[in-house]
Amino acid sequence: MNHTYISPAPTTSTPWLPLRRGLAAVWLVWTLGAVAFVACLGTNAPYADEWEFVPVLVGEEPVGPWLWQRHNEHRMVLPRLVYWALFQLTHDFRTGMFLQVALLAALAWHLMHFAASLRGRPDWTDAFFPISLLHIGHWENFVMGYQICFVFFTVLVMGLVLLALRIRPVTAFRSGALAAGLLMLLALTGSFGLAVVPPVTLWLVIVAAAVWYRGQRARAVLLLLLTLGPVIYLANYLYDYEKPAHHPELSSDPRAVLRVAGETLAVAVGMGLSPVWWLVAPVLVLLGVATVGLLWRHRWPQPDERLSVGGLVALAAGVVGVALAIGIGRGGWGAGMGLWSRYSLLMWPLVGMAYLVWVRQGRKWVPVGLCVLAALAFPGNVGFGLGNGAACHATYSAIAADAAVGRSAEEITRRNFARSHQTGYEDWAHRAIPLLRAARIGIFAGK
Numbered sequence: 001m002n003h004t005y006i007s008p009a010p011t012t013s014t015p016w017l018p019l020r021r022g023l024a025a026v027w028l029v030w031t032l033g034a035v036a037f038v039a040c041l042g043t044n045a046p047y048a049d050e051w052e053f054v055p056v057l058v059g060e061e062p063v064g065p066w067l068w069q070r071h072n073e074h075r076m077v078l079p080r081l082v083y084w085a086l087f088q089l090t091h092d093f094r095t096g097m098f099l100q101v102a103l104l105a106a107l108a109w110h111l112m113h114f115a116a117s118l119r120g121r122p123d124w125t126d127a128f129f130p131i132s133l134l135h136i137g138h139w140e141n142f143v144m145g146y147q148i149c150f151v152f153f154t155v156l157v158m159g160l161v162l163l164a165l166r167i168r169p170v171t172a173f174r175s176g177a178l179a180a181g182l183l184m185l186l187a188l189t190g191s192f193g194l195a196v197v198p199p200v201t202l203w204l205v206i207v208a209a210a211v212w213y214r215g216q217r218a219r220a221v222l223l224l225l226l227t228l229g230p231v232i233y234l235a236n237y238l239y240d241y242e243k244p245a246h247h248p249e250l251s252s253d254p255r256a257v258l259r260v261a262g263e264t265l266a267v268a269v270g271m272g273l274s275p276v277w278w279l280v281a282p283v284l285v286l287l288g289v290a291t292v293g294l295l296w297r298h299r300w301p302q303p304d305e306r307l308s309v310g311g312l313v314a315l316a317a318g319v320v321g322v323a324l325a326i327g328i329g330r331g332g333w334g335a336g337m338g339l340w341s342r343y344s345l346l347m348w349p350l351v352g353m354a355y356l357v358w359v360r361q362g363r364k365w366v367p368v369g370l371c372v373l374a375a376l377a378f379p380g381n382v383g384f385g386l387g388n389g390a391a392c393h394a395t396y397s398a399i400a401a402d403a404a405v406g407r408s409a410e411e412i413t414r415r416n417f418a419r420s421h422q423t424g425y426e427d428w429a430h431r432a433i434p435l436l437r438a439a440r441i442g443i444f445a446g447k
Contacts, residue, residue, distance in 0.1 A: 016121050016122050019122050019123075019124065020116075020122050022124070023112055023122055023124070023126055023127060026127045026130055026131070027105070027108060027109055027112065027129075027130040027134075030108075030130040030131060030134040030135070031101070031105040031108075031130065031134055033134065033135075033136065034101045034104070034105070034134045034135075034136060034138075034142065035098070035101055037136045037139070037142055037385065037389060038094060038097045038098055038101060038142050038143070040393075041139075041142075041143060041389040041390065041392065041393040042093075042094045042097045042142065042143050043093070043094070043143075043392075043393065043396040043400075043442070043443060044092050044093050044094055044441070044442030044443060045093060045396055045399065045400075045436075045442045045443045045444070046093060046429075046432060046436075047093070047143055047144040047145075047146075047392075047421070047422075048144060048421065048422065048425055049071065049144075049146060049425075050093065050144065050145070050146050051422075051425045051428035051429045051432045052425075052428045052432075053066070053083075053146070054428075054431070054432035054435050054436060055431065055432070055435060056084065057084065057087050057088075058435050058436070058438075058439045058441070060435060063084055066080065066084075067080050067081055067084075070241075072247070073190075073191045073241075073247075073329065074149075074190035074191045074192075075190065075191075075237060076149050076188075076189060076190045077188045078149075078152060078185060078188035078189055079146065079148050079149035079152055079189060079190070082096075082099075082148060082152075083096055083145060083146055083148060086099065086145070091439070091441050091442075092442070093145050093442060094145065095145060096144075096145020096146060096147070096148050097142055097143065097144070097145050099145070099148060099151075100138075100141055100142060100145075100147065100148055100151045101134070101142065103148075103151050103152075103155055104133045104134055104138075104151060104154075105130075105133075105134060107129075107133060107154065107155055107158060108129040108130040108133045108134060109129075109130075111126075111129045111158070111352065111356070112126045112127075112129050112130070114162065114356070115129075115355070115356060115359050115367075118165075118356065118359045118360045119359050119360075119362065123359075123367070124371075125364075125367040125368050125370070125371040126367075127371060128355060128367065128370050128371040128374050129352075131371070131374045131375060131378055132269050132270070132348065132351070132352075132370075132374040132377075133154075133348065135270055135272075135377075135378055135381040135382065135385070136381065136382060136385030136386065136389065137270035137271050137272055137341055137344065137377075137380070137381025137382070137384050137385045138270070138341060138344060138345065138385070139341060139384070139385040139386075139388045139389045139392075140340070140341040140342045140388070141341070141342055141345065142385075142389075143389060143392050147342060149189050149190050150342055150345040150346060151345060152185075152186075152189045153186065153189050153190070153192055153193055153345065153346060154345045154346075154348055154349060156182050156185055156186040156189065156193070157186065157196065157315060157318075157319065157349040158349055158352055158353075159182050160179055160182050160183065160186070160196075160200065160311070160315055161312065161315055161349065161352070161353045161356065163175050163178055163179050163182070163311070164179075164203075164307075164308055164310075164311030164312045164314075164315060165308060165312070165356060165357075165360065166308075167207070167307045167308050167311060168304050168307070168308070169210055169214060169303075169304060169307065170214075172207050172210045172211050172214070172307060173211045173216060173219045173220075173223060175207070176204055176207040176208065176211065176223045176226075176227075177222075177223060177226055179200070179204060179207075179311070180204055180223065180226035180227050180229065180230070181226070183196070183197060183200050183201070183204070183227075183230045184229045184230050184233070186230075187230045187233050187234060187237075188233070191237075191325070192322045192325070192346055194234050194237060195318055195319075195321040195322045195325050196315065196318030196319065196321070196322070197230045197231065197233075197234050197318075198234075198318075198321075199313075199314040199315070199317040199318045199321070200230075200311075200314050200315060200318055201227055201230060201231055202314065203310050203311050203314035204223065204227040205224065205227065206307070206310055207223065207307055207311075208220045208221075208223040208224045208227065210307060211223060247329070247332075248332030248333055249332055250328050250329060250332070251327070251328055251329075251330075251331030251332045253331060256327070256331035256332070256334075257324065257327035257328050257331045258327060259327070259331070259335060259338075260326060260327040260330050260331045260335075260337050260338040261323040261324050261326060261327030261338065262277065262278070262281035262282075262327075262338070263277050263281070263335075263336065263337070263338025263339045264322075264323045264326045264327065264338035264343045264346070264347060265280075265281050265284055265285070265320075265323050265338075265347055265350070266278075266280040266281040266284065266338075266339075267338070267339060267340070267341065267343050267344045267347060268284060268344060268347035268348050268350055268351050269344070269348075269351065269373055269374050269377040270341070270344050270374075270377045270378075270380070270381040270384075271339065271341050271344070271380065271381060271384045272376070272377035272378060272379065272380025272381035272382075272383075272384060273373075273376065273377045273380060274339045274380075274384075275380075277338075277339065280373075283373075284350065284351070287351075287354055287366065288316065288320075288350065288354065290366075291316075291353075291354045291357050291358070291366075292313060292316070294357065294358065294361055294363075295309045295312060295313070295357065296309070298361060299361075312353065312357065315349070315353065316350060316353060319346070319347065319349050319350050320350070322346050322347075323338075323346075323347060326338060326343065341384070341385075341388075351370055354366065354370070355367050355370050388421075391420070391421070392420075392421055395416055395420040395421065395422060396443065398415070398416050399412055399416050399443065400443035402415060402416065403433075403437075403443055403444050403446075404443075404446070409429060409430045409431075409432075409433035409434060410430060412429070412433060413426040413429050413430065414426075417429070
């Protein structure tokens with residue numbers, strides 16, 4: 001009797017292939033939408049604060065001091081270095097815009113696959129990642145390349161989240177060393193990165209203690225030394241800090257602080273639900289409490305999981321600290337100061353982290369709820385992004401037309417900056433426009 005051997009079906013994702021393709025299609029559509037937004041509405045010209053940076057970008061001022069120079073409350077060493085390097089390579093302000101989309105697309109893709117690996121299969125709710133990370137409600141970041149500082153924050157915090165989810169006593173040194181490196185980079189993004197340093201540093205000290213307890217004393221000491229880097233940077237950062245003169249005094253009114261902090265938290269899924277921020281904020285607070293409770297009940301009792309739980313709680317505390325810092329710093333300006341699209345990426349790691357924690361625990365309804373929440377916010381995010389992006393593009397089209405006929409910098413700002421997103425940047429533009437013309441850059445290059 002002849003026997004024909006048929007190899008068994010591989011134990012891979014074949015049954016889930018249609019779902020994987022569907023998720024990939026969602027990711028691709030949202031990515032292309034963000035790319036199209038930048039390509040159509042982004043302009044090769046400075047936006048807002050970027051007008052101030054033109055002398056450095058074109059070589060009229062040295063780059064070294066500028067890297068450490070304060071911008072409002074921030075010293076953005078890493079974003080400025082990357083931003084300056086990109087501009088030197090391309091002489092195009094849109095490069096930073098496209099880099100943001102690329103980083104968010106890569107993050108969404110990786111997190112979809114990571115969530116699938118946690119549960120052993122993909123799920124339709126994993127569309128949460130591209131829907132919430134790649135919507136054009138991020139317009140304020142997408143039309144300003146310098147806003148890579150916010151994207152760097154999101155990517156680096158989520159890198160720490162993945163390390164915290166994976167850490168075990170046997171891998172404590174390697175995970176701790178990588179976390180210390182990411183924390184140093186995070187501190188270099190700006191003051192929002194610094195808010196994460198204290199709780200994560202405390203966690204890394206505990207990780208070093210666990211390494212010491214396993215008899216790896218040299219490695220434990222090395223890990224402590226690596227952890228000192230962000231702490232020393234924080235101390236140096238604060239040494240000569242002065243409050244920006246045009247900012248109000250730090251708010252001491254608990255109601256004002258909590259209101260602005262709540263507004264900031266509520267935009268984690270974008271500005272699409274900002275009209276009902278007062279409903280979204282408490283829902284997200286309850287989600288945070290429930291997530292910590294889940295970790296405490298189901299993960300903390302397992303000794304091998306305690307380092308992981310500590311890291312996740314530390315990261316959540318750091319990001320919540322960012323919201324509270326914004327409440328304290330902006331509360332004096334009144335209501336609505338937390339409702340800015342740029343803050344969405346600062347708060348997003350909280351919902352991203354919660355999603356992964358509940359997936360890891362095998363629970364379904366929180367991922368479902370977060371995906372539905374992102375879907376509900378999506379139409380509003382699109383409308384908000386298109387409206388503001390179109391208004392911004394119209395302003396720059398008028399600026400380009402005026403530049404093409406040779407109007408002076410003063411005429412250009414007088415005709416176009418009032419009642420636009422460029423209001424308040426006239427003085428910087430007066431200096432920047434002649435420099436851009438001389439360097440033949442973007443809409444000021446001439447014929």
